[in-house]
Amino acid sequence: MEVDKSSSAAAWSQAEVSKTQKYNKVISSLDLTFRDLCFTAGKGTKGKRILHKMSGAFKSGQLTAILGPSGAGKTSLMNILAGLKTTGVEGLVQVNGTERNLKTFRKRSAYITQKDHLLSNLTVNEYMMAAAHLKLGNDVPNKEKKIIIDNVMATLGLTETGRTRISCLSGGECKRLSIGLELVNNPTILFLDEPTSGLDSSSSLQCVSLLREIARSGRTVVTTIHQPSSRLLELFDHLYIVAGGSCMYQGPVQSLVPYLQTMNLNCPSYHNPADFAMDIASGEYGDVLSGLVNGIENGRLIYQESPTPTLASPSLSHDTGFYDEDEDVNMLDGKKNSKAKNKANHKTIDERLIYAAPFHTQVAVLLRRTWRTIWREKMLTMLRFAAHIIVSILMGLLYWRVGDDASVIYNNAGLLFFNQLFILFAAMMPTVVTFPLERKVLVREHLNHWYSLKAYYLAKTLADIPFQIIFPVLYLVTVYLMTNQPMSIERFGMLLCITICMSLVAQGIGLLVGAAFNIQVAVFVAPACAIPFLLFSGFFVNLNAIPPYMSWIADISFFRYAFEGSMLAIYGNDRPPLTCSQPYCHYRYADKFLEQFDLGQSSYYLSVVGLLVFFVLIRVAGYVVLRFKLRHVRS
Numbered sequence: 001m002e003v004d005k006s007s008s009a010a011a012w013s014q015a016e017v018s019k020t021q022k023y024n025k026v027i028s029s030l031d032l033t034f035r036d037l038c039f040t041a042g043k044g045t046k047g048k049r050i051l052h053k054m055s056g057a058f059k060s061g062q063l064t065a066i067l068g069p070s071g072a073g074k075t076s077l078m079n080i081l082a083g084l085k086t087t088g089v090e091g092l093v094q095v096n097g098t099e100r101n102l103k104t105f106r107k108r109s110a111y112i113t114q115k116d117h118l119l120s121n122l123t124v125n126e127y128m129m130a131a132a133h134l135k136l137g138n139d140v141p142n143k144e145k146k147i148i149i150d151n152v153m154a155t156l157g158l159t160e161t162g163r164t165r166i167s168c169l170s171g172g173e174c175k176r177l178s179i180g181l182e183l184v185n186n187p188t189i190l191f192l193d194e195p196t197s198g199l200d201s202s203s204s205l206q207c208v209s210l211l212r213e214i215a216r217s218g219r220t221v222v223t224t225i226h227q228p229s230s231r232l233l234e235l236f237d238h239l240y241i242v243a244g245g246s247c248m249y250q251g252p253v254q255s256l257v258p259y260l261q262t263m264n265l266n267c268p269s270y271h272n273p274a275d276f277a278m279d280i281a282s283g284e285y286g287d288v289l290s291g292l293v294n295g296i297e298n299g300r301l302i303y304q305e306s307p308t309p310t311l312a313s314p315s316l317s318h319d320t321g322f323y324d325e326d327e328d329v330n331m332l333d334g335k336k337n338s339k340a341k342n343k344a345n346h347k348t349i350d351e352r353l354i355y356a357a358p359f360h361t362q363v364a365v366l367l368r369r370t371w372r373t374i375w376r377e378k379m380l381t382m383l384r385f386a387a388h389i390i391v392s393i394l395m396g397l398l399y400w401r402v403g404d405d406a407s408v409i410y411n412n413a414g415l416l417f418f419n420q421l422f423i424l425f426a427a428m429m430p431t432v433v434t435f436p437l438e439r440k441v442l443v444r445e446h447l448n449h450w451y452s453l454k455a456y457y458l459a460k461t462l463a464d465i466p467f468q469i470i471f472p473v474l475y476l477v478t479v480y481l482m483t484n485q486p487m488s489i490e491r492f493g494m495l496l497c498i499t500i501c502m503s504l505v506a507q508g509i510g511l512l513v514g515a516a517f518n519i520q521v522a523v524f525v526a527p528a529c530a531i532p533f534l535l536f537s538g539f540f541v542n543l544n545a546i547p548p549y550m551s552w553i554a555d556i557s558f559f560r561y562a563f564e565g566s567m568l569a570i571y572g573n574d575r576p577p578l579t580c581s582q583p584y585c586h587y588r589y590a591d592k593f594l595e596q597f598d599l600g601q602s603s604y605y606l607s608v609v610g611l612l613v614f615f616v617l618i619r620v621a622g623y624v625v626l627r628f629k630l631r632h633v634r635s
């Protein structure tokens with residue numbers, strides 16, 4: 001689809017200035033400079049120095065390419081500059097001549113990852129609107145959000161795709177959408193990790209032209225890039241070439257060949273200068289790297305070819321008066337200090353600084369979005385629905401009318417055990433399978449300050465609750481009636497309550513395992529972890545028969561509480577004697593049967609409490625794991 005991007009971009013810039021001034025008081029520019037940047041991966045003697053005292057300057061209004069052979073340190077450098085990597089980093093990073101305040105800097109910058117992790121079931125319009133709600137907050141009226149979205153989409157050539165689901169977009173459109181989502185709140189600096197990877201040459205050109213337009217509107221745009229064609233290379237304003245963790249060239253694209261000539265490295269005619277530079281960086285032209293690095297003083301200088309070749313020192317400290325939000329922050333920091341004792345207040349200030357939308361809006365937007373995606377996961381939702389119905393009918397037929405017959409009372413206990421087993425797997429596995437993919441979306445959005453992890457986690461928990469209620473109800477009603485369990489609302493309610501608790505715990509386990517592992521590992525770990533809990537449930541081995549040194553496993557077995565609760569719901573509360581279809585039935589009296597399972601003294605309510613405690617612990621553990629994962633991405 002052909003779109004006149006230059007005019008739409010200009011139009012957007014114009015519209016953007018007028019529309020966004022209200023909430024972005026000043027659309028200021030950010031010049032990013034860094035000096036003597038070192039990065040060591042790992043600690044102690046195992047530490048590996050990746051970046052060696054690199055310096056450089058990336059200016060606003062320019063499109064900068066960080067170029068270098070594989071493993072040179074491009075991504076490491078960009079992650080450090082974007083503030084994603086902080087551990088093992090030494091050196092100075094400045095914004096407009098002032099030391100970078102990471103929190104405000106991250107708020108004003110956006111990081112677009114190489115892979116476009118997007119929720120495939122949403123349409124472009126829905127995604128953009130969710131981004132606008134989260135990134136612009138409640139201060140911007142919906143009408144203005146709509147205008148901003150329309151402008152961003154026009155700029156990116158996405159207007160025609162507004163109603164298209166993400167799953168149907170082309171690779172180039174996905175990339176443009178990823179950029180568009182981050183442009184919604186008008187970030188001043190954009191970092192893009194290999195934005196052209198996976199795109200064909202025309203989509204790559206389209207994408208880089210677009211980035212150039214974005215840079216022209218006053219933003220600082222920094223991208224890493226792999227082997228650009230000469231046409232693509234020409235679109236960049238500023239080149240920063242990394243080789244072996246040092247800077248071997250910094251300056252305009254046109255000055256690259258002349259600079260290399262000064263070192264007696266002549267780029268053959270009709271040869272792509274980027275390829276030539278990559279060959280040099282890879283050591284194919286001998287040991288010339290140190291000369292190049294020294295020539296540019298490891299990035300302290302910018303090579304300018306015209307009018308006469310010069311090496312200009314990047315301005316590392318100039319007071320432009322920009323970055324007024326920093327001043328706001330400093331003021332707030334000051335206020336914070338004065339209220340040092342009030343921790344909660346600090347938190348509110350911090351959160352307000354980071355996230356545009358208040359907590360409740362974040363939760364509401366995420367909840368809506370999650371429901372929408374679940375609803376549109378038609379295949380999975382229908383399968384879950386069908387599985388509950390089919391299995392319940394199967395169970396009903398297999399255990400036909402065993403509920404009130406004392407001669408098959410063990411069969412009924414088996415049924416109660418299997419009910420919980422089915423609910424465990426039916427609630428756990430869909431989450432185990434889907435969450436590792438969703439986690440990638442969370443990482444991308446959270447790192448770009450769309451929402452807090454707390455809001456995400458709460459929304460995720462709340463969004464799943466209706467399904468953890470509806471499916472057990474469907475299953476249990478069918479099984480209960482077909483197997484002729486006692487016709488008592490109270491007993492049915494008790495069994496249902498236990499089953500719903502089990503479902504919630506199981507879904508929490510799915511979330512925890514899905515948060516901790518990738519999908520291949522998670523699908524093995526989740527069922528494997530469930531096995532010990534099943535063994536110690538009291539069904540296979542009586543609780544009193546478990547050796548004392550292993551009894552603690554039974555105490556922490558959530559499945560034990562689910563099985564116990566089910567047994568007590570059906571056989572507890574002074575149930576009248578069961579009918580007996582045989583001449584003799586040993587367990588006509590329910591109490592006697594409970595004694596057989598060592599449940600004579602057990603309490604139904606303790607089982608419910610046990611499951612609820614487990615539910616809370618699992619949820620907290622899931623949250624902690626996710627927080628750790630997000631920290632790990634950042635460090």
Ligand SMILES: Nc1ncnc2c1ncn2[C@@H]1O[C@H](COP(=O)(O)OP(=O)(O)OP(=O)(O)O)[C@@H](O)[C@H]1O
Pocket residue numbers: 041042048050068069070071072073074075076077226
């Ligand atoms: N956490 C880490 N532990 C050990 N080595 C690391 C770590 N992070 C990066 N490295 C190493 O640092 C070097 C630079 O990595 P980086 O990802 O920055 O390179 P790159 O130039 O972006 O490469 P590519 O273009 O292939 O993505 C590589 O050799 C990589 O193996």
